[in-house]
Amino acid sequence: xxxxxxxxxxxxxxxxxxxxxxxxxxxxxxxxxxxxxxxxxxxxxxxxxxxxxxxxxxxxxxxxxxxxxxxxxxxxxxxxxxxxxxxxxxxxxxxxxxxxxxxxxxxxxxxxxxxxxxxxxxxxxxxxxxxxxxxxxxxxxxxxxxxxxxxxxxxxxxxxxxxxxxxxxxxxxxxxxxxxxxxxxxxxxxxxxxxxxxxxxxxxxxxxxxxxxxxxxxxxxxxxxxxxxxxxxx
Amino acid sequence: xxxxxxxxxxxxxxxxxxxxxxxxxxxxxxxxxxxxxxxxxxxxxxxxxxxxxxxxxxxxxxxxxxxxxxxxxxxxxxxxxxxxxxxxxxxxxxxxxxxxxxxxxxxxxxxxxxxxxxxxxxxxxxxxxxxxxxxxxxxxxxxxxxxxxxxxxxxxxxxxxxxxxxxxxxxxxxxxxxxxxxxxxxxxxxxxxxxxxxxxxxxxxxxxxxxxxxxxxxxxxxxxxxxxxxxxxxxxxxxxxxxxxxxxxxxxxxxxxxxxxxxxxxxxxxxxxxxxxxxxxxxxx
Numbered sequence: 001x002x003x004x005x006x007x008x009x010x011x012x013x014x015x016x017x018x019x020x021x022x023x024x025x026x027x028x029x030x031x032x033x034x035x036x037x038x039x040x041x042x043x044x045x046x047x048x049x050x051x052x053x054x055x056x057x058x059x060x061x062x063x064x065x066x067x068x069x070x071x072x073x074x075x076x077x078x079x080x081x082x083x084x085x086x087x088x089x090x091x092x093x094x095x096x097x098x099x100x101x102x103x104x105x106x107x108x109x110x111x112x113x114x115x116x117x118x119x120x121x122x123x124x125x126x127x128x129x130x131x132x133x134x135x136x137x138x139x140x141x142x143x144x145x146x147x148x149x150x151x152x153x154x155x156x157x158x159x160x161x162x163x164x165x166x167x168x169x170x171x172x173x174x175x176x177x178x179x180x181x182x183x184x185x186x187x188x189x190x191x192x193x194x195x196x197x198x199x200x201x202x203x204x205x206x207x208x209x210x211x212x213x214x215x216x217x218x219x220x221x222x223x224x225x226x227x228x229x230x231x232x233x234x
Numbered sequence: 235x236x237x238x239x240x241x242x243x244x245x246x247x248x249x250x251x252x253x254x255x256x257x258x259x260x261x262x263x264x265x266x267x268x269x270x271x272x273x274x275x276x277x278x279x280x281x282x283x284x285x286x287x288x289x290x291x292x293x294x295x296x297x298x299x300x301x302x303x304x305x306x307x308x309x310x311x312x313x314x315x316x317x318x319x320x321x322x323x324x325x326x327x328x329x330x331x332x333x334x335x336x337x338x339x340x341x342x343x344x345x346x347x348x349x350x351x352x353x354x355x356x357x358x359x360x361x362x363x364x365x366x367x368x369x370x371x372x373x374x375x376x377x378x379x380x381x382x383x384x385x386x387x388x389x390x391x392x393x394x395x396x397x398x399x400x401x402x403x404x405x406x407x408x409x410x411x412x413x414x415x416x417x418x419x420x421x422x423x424x425x426x427x428x429x430x431x432x433x434x435x436x437x438x439x440x441x442x443x444x445x446x447x448x449x450x451x452x453x454x455x456x457x458x459x460x461x462x463x464x465x466x467x468x469x470x471x472x473x474x475x476x477x478x479x480x481x482x483x484x485x486x487x488x489x490x491x492x493x494x495x496x497x498x499x500x501x502x503x504x505x506x507x508x509x510x511x512x513x514x515x516x517x518x519x
Contacts, residue, residue: 048413049413050410050411050414069418071412071416071417071418071419072416073413073414074413074414074415074416075416079414080414082414086411088403088407088408089407090403090407091400091403091404095400095403095404098397098400099400099404099415099417100415101397102401103416106416107397147415151415151416
């Protein structure tokens, strides 16, 4: 579904990615794991065209995203749950969800998808008129995921959904990811919480200082001695 | 003892507040969304006043038609201002944005002087006075007040009930992620500029019924509009709305209790005092 080929990217003179290639097949959940500053967020930002790469290309269902304007990427079926959630704090929960359904096709199906999101997150329905910025971190994460789902994506990009949340809530967030998978979405998730994320994805790539160091089945990675030593402290 | 003159000046202040609120709202919208202050905002109003004057007096266009044409023309002027002047310096130091729109102020003033001369011109329409008890109110002011409130209400509906309006509010809260929502920020900026210009045109149509138009008319209400916006907290539309009515009361009641000029002096003193006490605006969080 998604093919990232040989991407190099950075900010100004700083380079964050050096020729990164990954692939996500339809129906899969794929993780990109690695330490802080490895370039994981940059990779997602390149895919959704928040930043442009220096070289390389991104293909979504055979379409080269270089030919797609940044604000049309979402119409290609890619929804991005950004790092730190990035809700609109002074809009209500429902207004945030409405923003997720901005593009014409999504507007037509707003009511139907709103029902779906409220069914998935009953808490959001209770809080529909509350300002998003006043909710707890876990609730904001639900709202951010809901907002992304409102666009009717084929592929969901999630950037550190567990960051900054209390341990109990982290567990809930990974349960959420499982439920979203079960709904049939293809998911690309970026996480530092390696132990947890490897339990919800099928495959993963290990990204270190801007290059893919290792990739494979989640179970194999979880068992890999290098990963256990470097990241899981075992 | 009941002082009907005091009541009259309070009500006049309320009527004035409506127009100030409309003026402030356009400026606040632009600042809140694009993060740019249109220093030349009152000059757009001036152009709108001339447009109505010209269409009505010289071409004999009926007033409602002239008003609609002027609102559309100033909306277009707002779009051009954004596209030609602001967009090239967007993302550079804020002082550049102040300087370019300041430059447009002088450009528009000079252009109006060249085109229309420095004479004071008016539509020649005498609006009746409305008598209420032993109080008198200008019909033009009442009309302006009602129209301004309707304009404010329509803008509020647009901003809260439509996708585009929600996007306009959202973009001021997080610019960078707007493309992730499928929103093209450039398009939102152009639409916002058109609305800001349209509000200036609407204010022009209300002011031209009460005041003579001349190339420097912008100076009579430009500074007040800025002060209202700053007092309410730049970009805070509700704050600006309330500040407009407070300011208008100072001008109107102060003018009644002392002299007309003193009304402005008191209002400006209040503004300066507020800047020391609440520099981020009356309603800053």
